[in-house]
Amino acid sequence: MYKIVSKKDLASNVKMFKVYAPRVAAKAKPGQFIILRLHEKGERIPLTITDWSKEEGTVTIVVLEAGKTTKELASMKEGDYILNFVGPLGKPAEVKYYGTVAFVGGGVGIALIYPEVRAFKEAGNKIITIIGARTKDLLIFEDELSKLSDELYVATDDDSKGHHGFVSDILKKLLEEGKHIDLVIAVGPVIMMKVISDLTRPYGIKTIVSLNPIMVDGTGMCGSCRVTVGGETKFVCVDGPEFDGHLVDFDNLIARNRRYLEEEKIALERFLSHG
């Protein structure tokens, strides 16, 4: 059992939890994730390791309330216990010096780029960070990212802060102005990662995306998380979650992520009416 040692509201539908999981904290690296199960009847869901402390033995996760399990997790309190908390899973990010690295974070993806921004900064890179959300209240981790970034740009869909529009508009403008960028790392909704990859392709800028297919076991056994990358089948849980965005078949990923929509809707309705 894994104790929730602290809980914080980052936005109305985004919660941050520190969980006591010393063995995960001891081995965690940027880019990796955990799979948790809340209780005996719970489903397994993957969540990125946003931060960790070897000294405290804690792992920080940031959760966007998407459906039944994430809403159930969001309703848990400090002192509650999570039944299973397995990790670190997946390959760590390849952190090294590239020159100028542009990070693009959308929605909950803003929190998920944080450990990589920190690691790439420590590796001596110049950091450009572009974050975007529907509205300014959902712009999580802005202070933390602004401290680590040489340049920080903000976009909101509703014009409540920064650029009125998408994160991709900002990257497009920077590229059109001739800004030199050696690597782009994009984390957020699949459609955002697809648009960013399409944008950087003609410029020949290497673009890394962190894929979020439906996962079950997280160990390469069930095949649920398979994606097509460069014409080859890859399992995101063991070969990823990070891949070259120019090689990912995003349309296939979008279609596969929709395959349990009906079941997810029923599970959420049942949870909201019965708890």
Ligand SMILES: Cc1cc2nc3c(=O)[nH]c(=O)nc-3n(C[C@H](O)[C@H](O)[C@H](O)COP(=O)(O)OP(=O)(O)OC[C@H]3O[C@@H](n4cnc5c(N)ncnc54)[C@H](O)[C@@H]3O)c2cc1C
């Ligand atoms: C490697 C990885 C890291 C992730 N990191 C984070 C994170 O740090 N924070 C965060 O808020 N979300 C993260 N996600 C997405 C998160 O796992 C889903 O939002 C969550 O599983 C939704 O479950 P639900 O029951 O609340 O919603 P549901 O109603 O079941 O589903 C809502 C949507 O979530 C996705 N989803 C559902 N079940 C799974 C599953 N088992 N695996 C993956 N996606 C699923 C589907 O696209 C679905 O349409 C990550 C996903 C992956 C694969």
Ligand code: FES
């Ligand atoms: S989640 Fe089962 S193979 Fe990746």
